[in-house]
Amino acid sequence: MNLIQVPVPDNMIKRDTSIGRLLLDLGKLTPEGAERVLRLQKEKGLRFGDAALSLGLVSSEDIRQVVSMQFDYPYLQAGQGSYSRELVAAYQPFTPQVEALRALRTQLVLRWFAEHGSTIAITGVQSGDGSSYIAANLAVVFSQLGEQTLLIDANLRQPRQHKIFNLKGQRGLSDIIVGRADLDAIVRIESFMGLSVLGAGTIPPNPQELLSRSAFSELLNSAANQYDVIIVDTSSADESADYQSIVARTGGALVVARKNHTKLAKINDLSKKIKEIGAQVVGAVLNEYE
Structure with a gap:
């Protein structure tokens, strides 16, 4: 009898998410x-994490991190990653x-998102209000x-x-709009399941004109077929009117202001x-943390 190997789809493969395996994979524990x-x-009848803690081989923060991974809630410890x-x-x-x-x-x-599609713009009232900070962290959560x-x-601009995400590529949104790059410019952030970032790309001399082109709308429409949530970071309203071209396409904006x-x-x-x-103000955020 010949054994026939049938490929199993990736989404049907059960990952080993035991605490021991995760600690090994993270390099927190040696074999x-x-x-x-x-x-x-085995001797004491302890749970694996409790036994590792009692031996001083891992920290409480290590255990909390792998438990978060078990529940598909990834995060990074201080010093981990290059972000x-x-x-x-x-x-x-x-x-x-x-x-x-x-x-x-x-x-x-x-x-x-429940009623208006997948895309929203994040717009700061003025420079320094922290709209990029809010956009980046919203994308992570x-x-x-x-x-x-x-x-x-x-x-x-x-x-x-x-x-923020330590992107190395030079190509980005502006290059896609003018046809000098394609969707390969989008970078998958490995540390976070399901997070991708498209950088601004080459700084153009005519940002408002670029953002008014149909190619930008086509990009958003194409992305809407691939992503559940699209967050668009814009320049602040006191810097330029660029946000208007963006918000007109997203249909809604979250306004970010600085508390006090x-x-x-x-x-x-x-x-x-x-x-x-013709767009909606979805809400306003008073940022006090950045």
Whole structure:
């Protein structure tokens, strides 16, 4: 009798998510250390994580990280990865600011994505309000929810997402719009299941004209067929009117202001301008953390 091997689809392969295997995969535990843990576990009837802790081979933070991985909630420890520390959702997932980001995520799901498609723009009232910080961390928390998430840096004047995510490629959004690159410019962020980032690309002399081209709309439409959530980071409203071209295509914007810094009159003025171009103001965020 011949044994016929039938390929199994990737989504049907059961991953080994035991604490021991995850600690080994992360390099937190050596094979020799794992043997010591297994012996103590058998002798004392302990759970693997408790045995590893009692031997001093791992830390409580190591255990908390692998438990998060078991529940498909990845995050990074300090010093792990090469991303900016601005990614608090990645490095400090149990802090008040990340709880606020998760609450914001819930509000966006209920107030926008449930009825208006997959795309939203993040627009700062003025430079320094932290719209790029909010956009980046929102992208992380949506990916932690299990959503296939694309973050687009459409700030073609002073882009920041390539620095936050340590993107090495030079091509990005502007290059796709002018036909000098294709969707291969989108970078999958390996540390976070389901998170991809499209950097701004080459800084053009005519950002507003580029963002008004049909190629930008076509890109968003194409991405909407591949991703559950698309977050578009824009330049702040006091820098240029670029945000108008973007928000007109996303249909909605989350306005970011700086707590105790941005004047209410400016928030109201930006909200009015967004509504005048036929888009919705999904909400406003008073950023106090960045």
